[in-house]
Amino acid sequence: MKKIVVAGEILVEIMADTAGNGFRAPLALTGPYPSGAPAIFIDQVARMGQPCGIISMVGNDDFGRMNTERLAADGVDISAICIDHERPTGSAFVRYRADGSRDFVFNIRHSACGTLPKSDTVDALLASAHHLHVMGSSLSSPEIIAFNIDAARAICAKGGTVSFDPNLRKEILDAPGMGEAMQAILSATDIFLPSGDEITLLTKAKDEAGAVAELLARGIRAIVHKQGSTGVAYHDAAGRRFVPAFKVQEVDPTGAGDCFGGAFTALWLRGEDIDRALTLAAAAGALAVTERGPMEGAATLDNIRAFAASQGRFV
Amino acid sequence: MKKIVVAGEILVEIMADTAGNGFRAPLALTGPYPSGAPAIFIDQVARMGQPCGIISMVGNDDFGRMNTERLAADGVDISAICIDHERPTGSAFVRYRADGSRDFVFNIRHSACGTLPKSDTVDALLASAHHLHVMGSSLSSPEIIAFNIDAARAICAKGGTVSFDPNLRKEILDAPGMGEAMQAILSATDIFLPSGDEITLLTKAKDEAGAVAELLARGIRAIVHKQGSTGVAYHDAAGRRFVPAFKVQEVDPTGAGDCFGGAFTALWLRGEDIDRALTLAAAAGALAVTERGPMEGAATLDNIRAFAASQGRFV
Numbered sequence: 001m002k003k004i005v006v007a008g009e010i011l012v013e014i015m016a017d018t019a020g021n022g023f024r025a026p027l028a029l030t031g032p033y034p035s036g037a038p039a040i041f042i043d044q045v046a047r048m049g050q051p052c053g054i055i056s057m058v059g060n061d062d063f064g065r066m067n068t069e070r071l072a073a074d075g076v077d078i079s080a081i082c083i084d085h086e087r088p089t090g091s092a093f094v095r096y097r098a099d100g101s102r103d104f105v106f107n108i109r110h111s112a113c114g115t116l117p118k119s120d121t122v123d124a125l126l127a128s129a130h131h132l133h134v135m136g137s138s139l140s141s142p143e144i145i146a147f148n149i150d151a152a153r154a155i156c157a158k159g160g161t162v163s164f165d166p167n168l169r170k171e172i173l174d175a176p177g178m179g180e181a182m183q184a185i186l187s188a189t190d191i192f193l194p195s196g197d198e199i200t201l202l203t204k205a206k207d208e209a210g211a212v213a214e215l216l217a218r219g220i221r222a223i224v225h226k227q228g229s230t231g232v233a234y235h236d237a238a239g240r241r242f243v244p245a246f247k248v249q250e251v252d253p254t255g256a257g258d259c260f261g262g263a264f265t266a267l268w269l270r271g272e273d274i275d276r277a278l279t280l281a282a283a284a285g286a287l288a289v290t291e292r293g294p295m296e297g298a299a300t301l302d303n304i305r306a307f308a309a310s311q312g313r314f315v
Numbered sequence: 316m317k318k319i320v321v322a323g324e325i326l327v328e329i330m331a332d333t334a335g336n337g338f339r340a341p342l343a344l345t346g347p348y349p350s351g352a353p354a355i356f357i358d359q360v361a362r363m364g365q366p367c368g369i370i371s372m373v374g375n376d377d378f379g380r381m382n383t384e385r386l387a388a389d390g391v392d393i394s395a396i397c398i399d400h401e402r403p404t405g406s407a408f409v410r411y412r413a414d415g416s417r418d419f420v421f422n423i424r425h426s427a428c429g430t431l432p433k434s435d436t437v438d439a440l441l442a443s444a445h446h447l448h449v450m451g452s453s454l455s456s457p458e459i460i461a462f463n464i465d466a467a468r469a470i471c472a473k474g475g476t477v478s479f480d481p482n483l484r485k486e487i488l489d490a491p492g493m494g495e496a497m498q499a500i501l502s503a504t505d506i507f508l509p510s511g512d513e514i515t516l517l518t519k520a521k522d523e524a525g526a527v528a529e530l531l532a533r534g535i536r537a538i539v540h541k542q543g544s545t546g547v548a549y550h551d552a553a554g555r556r557f558v559p560a561f562k563v564q565e566v567d568p569t570g571a572g573d574c575f576g577g578a579f580t581a582l583w584l585r586g587e588d589i590d591r592a593l594t595l596a597a598a599a600g601a602l603a604v605t606e607r608g609p610m611e612g613a614a615t616l617d618n619i620r621a622f623a624a625s626q627g628r629f630v
Contacts, residue, residue: 014344022377023347024381024384026345026346026347026348027345027346028344029343029344029346030342031341031344033341061420062338062339063420066339066340086424086425087425088420088421089420091406105374105376105378106403107403107406107422107426110425
């Protein structure tokens with residue numbers, strides 16, 4: 001089985017219990033929940049039974065210990081999670097507004113996960129990897145960008161593969177060097193996992209068909225275009241297919257795209273039939289939104305398959 | 316009326332709703348509450364009707380805005396609270412254990428309030444001050460220590476006064492230069508406000524009577540020895556007196572010592588009779604523990620006086 005590695009932020013999430021605007025008075029909250037987009041992704045990969053690991057930093061505090069223990073319990077290789085004895089584990093306070101949009105208070109860039117560890121265990125984990133996943137949200141500093149570009153090139157050079165979820169806002173692309181960095185990652189990418197408008201974020205073409213043609217022409221093997229509760233469009237050299245989303249009662253949408261990506265990437269690496277991989281990934285994404293907490297809905301492959309069957313979709 | 320200034324941390328506090336050990340699983344929490352020892356102290360000063368201000372940094376986030384608005388609403392001069400556009404407002408997660416001890420997860424040193432602002436408004440606030448309060452918990456970096464020593468000497472040089480609450484743990488004193496820094500602050504101190512064992516923390520003498528003699532001999536005018544729910548011992552050139560604490564139902568002890576100190580310092584600067592000042596300060600400390608949240612129990616002088624009278628102590 002091929003091993004998947006990701007480098008990026010481990011956070012706790014603190015959720016407001018009531019909908020409303022921001023955090024300007026004492027509120028009922030629940031937390032800490034394990035979080036961080038790359039951590040959610042890799043936890044879902046582990047729940048699929050795939051070998052995997054994460055490169056990250058946590059503080060010497062309960063928030064870091066909770067995340068590390070959770071990832072280890074779910075099967076993630078935690079040998080390259082290092083402890084920063086100075087800075088605390090990263091955190092995100094989240095409150096949903098009545099209209100479904102969200103207010104945040106973040107502590108990420110100046111938290112433990114604002115830098116990547118330098119350690120023999122990092123080198124060893126990378127050396128053992130067959131596949132690198134790059135999460136756009138993690139590309140928060142020149143150092144982390146350079147690390148991911150180097151790691152992607154090294155994986156490619158030894159015959160491995162790369163997946164890339166841009167997971168970033170347009171404004172971030174305007175930061176100096178960011179556009180070039182994204183293009184460097186994209187040049188090494190086998191599986192591209194944009195959501196919604198992100199399909200045209202890194203292309204010259206500004207319409208979907210043009211963007212797909214351009215991405216395939218530059219060597220991307222699979223374009224997995226996530227469209228939330230609608231479904232997912234998939235493009236490769238053989239053409240386009242579409243798999244509708246599962247209908248579920250949404251409790252907490254955070255982490256759905258990361259669970260989708262983790263499930264799909266693991267199945268793709270096993271050579272799973274594409275329609276089956278997309279359907280199971282869609283089921284993983286649907287299950288993710290049925291639980292409160294970003295990582296709480298990450299399900300095992302057996303449970304994902306059982307859920308899909310319960311919805312009349314046997315895979 | 317004399318103006319009191321303090322420089323130090325502004326935080327939010329997030330409190331666990333249930334007693335227990337640490338933060339290693341999602342819990343019911345309540346927050347953010349305005350917090351930070353110097354912020355609680357200065358809020359109590361403002362509630363006494365005394366002119367006052369705080370020098371600090373907050374993040375460009377709701378936690379910073381909530382604290383700043385609260386302090387301004389209570390009458391604190393916020394002109395020297397500056398916004399750090401990079402780092403978040405400091406935070407402290409607090410959970411009480413069944414035995415009354417506490418577990419924390421802090422983000423202070425690498426938060427906005429980990430450094431002090433440099434600004435004309437800081438200089439202007441210091442220039443307008445008649446009294447400086449130094450909070451030991453704020454002395455977290457060589458820069459902040461140097462700032463407080465310089466400010467204390469400048470206040471003394473123009474005929475102002477200094478109060479000093481050591482509010483620190485023994486281990487911190489072992490940090491390089493920390494002992495010397497404490498001695499420099501103590502040399503400028505008029506009112507010394509230790510709690511419990513802190514009475515001998517900075518003296519050669521290791522018993523209370525010896526420590527008191529030593530502190531008075533080096534020019535400290537008033538030693539206010541806080542003893543929690545027992546009461547407060549007071550020492551000056553005229554001798555010793557003791558004021559018992561008020562008996563209240565304790566909801567949340569955090570901030571009691573800071574409210575005591577803020578109330579006493581304001582009254583001392585007004586030349587209030589010492590027994591009355593101690594009794595009112597004890598009432599302020601008692602009221603502080605009756606509300607959940609570190610700053611929520613800071614009461615106005617009228618309310619403090621009414622509470623003391625309701626307990627049969629008319630001042």
